[in-house]
Amino acid sequence: MRRSLILMGLTGLLPIVVLGSAYGAVTLREQRAALDRQAALASRSTARLVGREIAATIDAVKMISRSPSLDNGIDRPRFTMLGLRLMEDHRNWSALSIADSDGNRLLDLPRPIGGALGKVIDPFSLARAVRTRQAQIGHVIKGPRGITAFAVRAPVLRGHSVPYVVSAVVPVQAMQHLLFAEEVPPDWRVRLFDKRGAVIAQSGPTTQDSMQSVVSAVPEAGWRVEVAVPRGAFAALTRQTRIVLIVGGLVALAVFAALTFALAIELRRFRQRQAATLQAQRLEALGRLTGGVAHDLNNLLTPILGGLDLLRARIGDDVKAKRYIDSATSSAERARSLVARLLAYAKRQALTPEAIDVPAMLADLHELLQRSVGPAIRCAIEADDGLPAVRADRNQLELAVLNLVINARDAIHSRGGGHGTIRIEAHLSRRDEARGLARGAYLALVVHDDGCGMDAATLRRAMEPFFTTKAGDRGTGLGLSMVHGFAEQSAGRLLLESVPGQGTHATLILPATDAVPPVPVAVRERPTRTAEILLVDDDPAVREAAAEVLRAHGHLVAEADSLREGMAALAGAPDTALVITDYMMPGGTGGEFITRARHAGLPQPFLLLTGYTDAAEDLPADVPQLRKPFRERELLDAVDALLD
Known part of the structure; x- marks a missing residue:
């Protein structure tokens, strides 16, 4: 049974583990993919925001480069007024400058950069704007006042020449807010790089922990936006998935263990019920057999006993013949008693049920029971007050109690020493004792002994006819079987509980009745009428x-x-x-x-x-x-x- 349960458990757990692992792997892959998608989306979205900002700045600078105030030289008052108005619309600009094609600054708004006019700080982007006649984004450079910025330059085109270059100086700090536009986890890092790979702006942690990056280009400026996800986030997903799998496996194991335990209990109960059914069928078959044998034996014993009685009346004073007849009669009576026990086991004996006061009956039997067990064993009787009467055959009930007490005596002798106590109790039956019987009140008559007890194998066979553990001819093996048959025939039950070395409890359950026990009447003389x-x-x-x-x-x-x-x-x-x-x-x-x-x-x-x-x-x-x-x-x- 244990091997079957283990195989059943493995068979049940294996699909759960396989499916759980597959589900965990798929879930982990989907979560990692979701993180990658979220990082890529944040990178592209931020790149678009930066690109729009750069494009707007380029458009604004181009618009200034086409201003009429630059057609015939620099109309300083007019350009100044236009430039200041434009800077009010672009508050992220720190300066607006006009330089010639050689890089000499001619006008700085709102004031000269560094306090005085001079050469442009980034001549390379200016030269590229002159050469390509296209707007250019300068490198990020630290200015004279310690401000890190980049220039957005647009050439002023006059025919085939470029007399001037208009530049808007934008501090990199102005680009910082664009990195916070996309909501990302606080442990993620977003950085903006220029063409040379210098960091223009950054949000998130500044640590150098291992991260997995997603990069998107800003085509308007040739810059790049990087969104870095800590590798610990992926490890956390793996860890969470493992925890979920482990916890799920443990829960599945616990549930399966509980179900297996319940199944084991149910299987054990089923086997017990099956064994009880088989035992009942076996006892029923034995009962039919013994009933048939008892019927034939009764027919054989009837003429034997009748003939012996007739012979005794006719032999006169022949002492030797009387001794022979008495010996034969004694043997016939023993056979008669044996047949009666067989019938009691087979539940085919003729019973005369009546209301019996059990405490009073036990008091009447006490002297006989004490003589039966001997002086070395104490026979004690304990009965609760106010017990109802039971409905049973009085003679068979007395014989059943006597059989149980004699069995208890033999168990005490088998333990060794010969000293002990037999306690007979009478009380209302508990619900668990009467389970399976018809609804109603029952009385329990219990015989306890402190004898040798019985092991499980002996206990299972204790009520079988002719089964005995007594040596030699000390027992017929019909005592408990007779009590069992009497209990079943009386709509009751016999329960046996025993532990080796701790004694035996034999409980006889009988139905209670509200009827009043009969009062004994004196035996009258037999009449002599013939007919x-x-x-x-x-x-x-x-x-x-x-x-x-x-x-x-x-x-x-x-x-x-x-x-x-x-x-x-x-x-x-x-x-x-x-x-x-x-x-x-x-x-x-x-x-x-x-x-x-x-x-x-x-x-x-x-x-x-x-x-x-x-x-x-x-x-x-x-x-x-x-x-x-x-x-x-x-x-x-x-x-x-x-x-x-």
Whole structure:
């Protein structure tokens, strides 16, 4: 079972692990791709913003370069007014300058750069603007006042010559705000590079940690925008994915372990139920077998006991013959007791249920029980107050208690030492004890001992007939099986709990009743009336033995061996005072015989003889029964009771 559960667990977990790993890998790849897309988007968006800003500046400078104030030399007042107005619209410009083609600054607005006119700071971009006759973006250079800036230059075109170059000086600080326009995580870094690779502006951390960069070009200026993502972000994604996979795997493992545990419990319960069902079927098969054997043994023992009783009455004072008869009778009685136990196990014994006061019954039995266990073992009785009566056969209940106590005594002796305590308790049954029984109140009669106890294998077989752990001829193996059969037949249950070395608890569960226990009455003397009796039994030996007993005491007996002959004999003898019939016989059952006789208007009372009455559903409830094998006195008492 353990190997099956392990294989089942691996079979269940393997797809989960594979699918979880695949899902984690796909998720990780998608998240990394999402980071790359976000970085590329931020880089392109920032590059577009910078490009638009540069393009706007170039357009503004070109517009100034086409101003009429520069057509015939420099109209300083007019250019100054135009330039200052334009600078008001472009507050990020720090200066507006006009230089000739050789790089000599002719006019600086709003004031001379560095305090005086002179050469341009970046002559290379100016020369390139003159040569290409196109607007140019200068290099980022640190100016005379410590301000890092770049120039946007536009040539003033006059025919084929370039007399002037108009330049707008833009501090790199003016480009800084463009890097914050795109929202990115705070640990990302955004930088703007010029053509030479110098950093124009930067946002984010300045550390040199390992980063993965995405670069976009700014074509308007030949610059580049770089968005750098810390490699730790990708590692964090990997770590998070691993954590999710591990946690998910652990959760799946825990859920699967819980399901496996529940499945194991359910499988164990199923096996227990299956074992209980198989045991019940086995016991039922054994019960049918023992019931059939007991029926045949009863038919054999009936003429034996009857013949021995007749012989005892006829041998006179022959002491030796009486000893032989007594020995044979004792053996027959032991066989009769054995058959009774078989019937009790097979749940086919005839019970006479009545209301029983269990504490009072235990008090009456205490002396007998103490004598049975001996002086070295203390037999204690504890019963709760206010217990209801139970509905059961009193004789069988007393015999069941005696059997349980004797088993407890033998367990104490087997432990060694011979000293111990047997405690008999009576209390209302708990719900778990009565689970599976019909709804109602139950009383538990528990026999505890501190004997050797039983292991699991012995406990499973303890209620099987003829199973015993006692050595030699000390036990028949029918004690617990008889108690079990009696409990089941009484709508109750026998529970056994035992631990090796710690003793055994035998609990007899019986249904409670609100009926009042009967008051015992004095036994009256048997009358001596004789009558005509019809005896119907298909077994010649049983019929002959019973007829001889009745005739020996003055009764007139007519015999029949089937239902048909019985009906004919009864119809032909109207003075018949009593009919004694077997249950199983040719032509029908004793119940059918009685029903036909009553439908025919025949008034005679009936006495039923039977080995067991497991299938006697057709027997009228008012017909008394006499169990086989019976003794002479039992037959005569039953006859006298019906004739009285």
